[in-house]
Amino acid sequence: MAKRILITGGAGFLGSHLCDRFIGEGYHVIAMDNLITGDMRNIEHLLSLPNFEFYHHDVTKFIHLPGELDYILHFASPASPIDYLKIPIQTLKVGAMGTHNCLGLAKAKRARILVASTSEVYGDPLVHPQTEEYWGNVNPVGPRGVYDEAKRYLESITMAYHNFHGVETRIIRIFNTYGPRMRLNDGRALPAFIGQALRGEDLTVFGDGSQTRSFCYVDDLVDGIYRLLLSDYHLPVNIGNPSEISLLDFAEEVLALTGGEVGITFKPLPADDPKQRKPDITKAREILGWEPKVGRKEGLRRTFEYFKTLPSEEWSRQPKEFVSMK
Template sequence: MNRIQGRRAVVLGGAGFLGSHLCERLLADGAFEVISVDNFVTGDERNLTGPRANKRFMSLHHDITEPFDFNGPVDFVFNMASPASPIDYAQLPIETLRVGSLGTENGLKLAHRKGAVFLQASTSEIYGDPLVHPQREDYWGNVNSIGPRSCYDEAKRYGEALVAAYRRVHQVRTRIVRIFNTYGPRMRLEDGRVVPAFVGQALRGEDFTVFGDGGQTRSFCYVSDLIDGIVRLALSDVEEPVNIGNPREMTILQFAEAVRAAMGGGGRITFEPLPKDDPKQRQPDITRARTLLGWEPRVALEDGLRETIAYFRGVADRPAHPRDAQKQHLDTGAAI
């Protein structure tokens, strides 16, 4: 029997890119009820169009830095809530720190009260600009605690520490997923990350903007693979952090060429200075995910890009998310 079937799940940040895909997956797996909690600062109500058509779905407009509770049982709490693009957390540094600290603890308190499994969505950014390659879960990182990216990095590092403390002190059943670069439908076209940045530039007939010399590396995981890893982890007994990402490493220049091929063309490549503390290498060691969860990515980059580009073509003319309308001029294009 599918162990999601008949269960009740709360998804914090359920209107975001990853949160909305997770809501759909849980509903498809037969969850008794899925509740999204989101304040829509970076999440988008339009991402919930599919789940809202399901009677087993509920959306709550709420800031999780403020306390919240639900009547009845809760079996899983998935904490997907946080600004996750460099533009967002550059404009919302205090909010990013608050949701990573106060918001995470409010989610943990709910899981403690209900006896639920709590899954924390952490990030490869906790490794900083790594000196170990590829990155394993036992690597402690090379981080700048006061740099321009620190509000996000340190919020996620604190979140992991808080999760571990609640497991030790209150015996909350916790899981930690460290998410590497993920892409797919429902990313915001102007959110500053490299996938929508390149696709958006190609759709507008612009040149591709590469930061630095383009030799920095990333590893791109399609969203359905990432969500499958998260669900497997939530249903497991694994308490240690687990990297979920695609170990196929490529340079940003190689990725630009992959987007050009998927689009059937594109402009020339131009270069801009590399943003401060932008990591030079990103590649997950997924040995733990393979051995403990039986998970590995299955969607080829070429297939995932085709689906992502089709989505962006379909939404290119719709109104931007209010945050993007306010801050397009701050787009760094940072490849995270």
């Protein structure tokens, strides 16, 4: 009998790719999403499958699922800077109440749960690259605090359930990830750049563009999640691509990819925007035998090809303001 796995945030960017992976591995997948940032188009190709179910539900409310459950992947959360400003309370609630409900379900079902944390727990880091032992430099009352602190709480309550209730838990710290099904206009660096290029606009770079990010292609990330879930390691693990690049150089790469004849516009750096971001993936290599395989050039090509297939009216819309380059 197929193992049953619940994936919260299952209609989102990462959640939908996880649904695909676990369907491909022979699991019975239950996706759950309140669609506040998720999109049914991401999973419509799965709806007719007998080993796939979808529940339209908000995980900050009590979760009831009939039958046995083997695994839970908790990926329900807004994940872009624009979301933090538009829905800050919901961002905090899904990290706190939503995680509490998922952990309670894991305890009741005796299921193993993997929770999605983030490199944002490191804040604007004073250690580079970031190892799992670094505690971070986070402003709890800044504009990013609702997301950063929600994820730090997520880690704390997960460890409490592991230590006090004996729940089998796994914690992944996700670094910048990109690929098909990203929301084109969510304010993050790659979709923001590609959206502007498609509209024939100058690309917006904040500050002088010297701040760095490390971009991991979604297929690599999903493989890391799969390996961590099935591992015996319960402490946080960084999953990301350590290939570091400045946002100015990244904008230049996108311009070269899209063939646009536009330029680059500079705007003031947002509050608490991290100056450096690069994962130390020693633990992932040693414990999971994992490291990224898709280079940035190939990953960008695949992502751009996806965005070009979207209806023109979708990429012609732009957010009211690009607020960060997460």
